[in-house]
Amino acid sequence: MSNYIMPLIVLFVIIFGFIKKVPIYDTFVEGAKESFDLVFKLFPCLLAMILSINIFVKSNIVTNLFSFVSFIPNELIPLIIMRPISGTSSLAILTNIYQTLGPDSLAGILGSYIQGSTDTTFYILTLYFGSIGIKKIRYSLWAGLLADLFSIIISILFVYLIF
Amino acid sequence: MVNKIWGCFIIIGILYCLLNKNIEIVNNAILDSTKTSFDMIIKIFPVMALWLGIAKIAEVSGLLKKLSCKISTLLKYIFPEIPKNHESLSYISSNIIANMFGLGNAATPFGLKAMQSLQELNKKKDTATRSMITFLVLNTSGVTIMPTTIISLRMMYGSVDPTSIVLPCIIITFLSTLLGLMIDRILARFYV
Known part of the structure; x- marks a missing residue:
């Protein structure tokens, strides 16, 4: 099912452009050119973010400090902490849970919920605000993190409802 | 805000490794970050170009306006x-x-x-x-x-x-x- 979505979107856009007599090739190239600008602005932000996250995560402080919380499986603590910071590393943690405990275990299901219903707040924040040069982000970090927290709490409540 | 969090992550990470005498980990983390970010940008770049191209067609043809209605x-x-x-x-x-x-x-x-x-x-x-x-x-x-x-x-x-x-x-x-x-x-x- 999800295999069909991307080709269908492309097909739909191209056909629509055809009907409206848009010079589709020229327009595509023109749009693709804009990516240069974005990527050059993006790289410094990305490097800075990855540098600090790498140091923080690899130091293992997260796993060592939060090993005392008991109402959720211990394996999920690093996932919860990493989820708003880095999408790839939280996905790596989830994969590890699938591998060791199985995708249908309590940790596996709860992990799927959390990964599926939240997004990488810090990444989106740096990316979106970095690309347009916003420096004063006001309350956006709190709003983003609270939205994440809600997703996690509702996920935990939900999993205990059906398990 | 971003400035403070960014700094705290680095300071806490490095100090914790120093306390545990794991300085090798920090070395690798710093070196890795350049490679990881480069790989990411190289991966993002063509995908971005592709979708911005498609998006431009959707924009010029008026499709975006229609959808957003x-x-x-x-x-x-x-x-x-x-x-x-x-x-x-x-x-x-x-x-x-x-x-x-x-x-x-x-x-x-x-x-x-x-x-x-x-x-x-x-x-x-x-x-x-x-x-x-x-x-x-x-x-x-x-x-x-x-x-x-x-x-x-x-x-x-x-x-x-x-x-x-x-x-x-x-x-x-x-x-x-x-x-x-x-x-x-x-x-x-x-x-x-």
């Missing part, structure tokens, strides 16, 4: 500050649509374009506007309908029912997005 009635309530028919609304709706289908790669270029056009409405160019933050909350609470990556991962590791998580995820996302938007409203009122 469909959900703009809803967006009007969520983004009261954006003037009617402003182009940012169509980018926001495209971003939401791409996110719903778990197409994170397609959603990001639309999101960046949305931010750019929201910036045109911004009077203080270095300060985030209310609409920007609301848009951010919509993105971070993750309006997903088909979490495609998770489903394929669950298949890979032999789940009995890989798609069993879809409906719960939709319910959780819906509730948390609603709560997130409420919090956004409340914070906007207190934070001047």
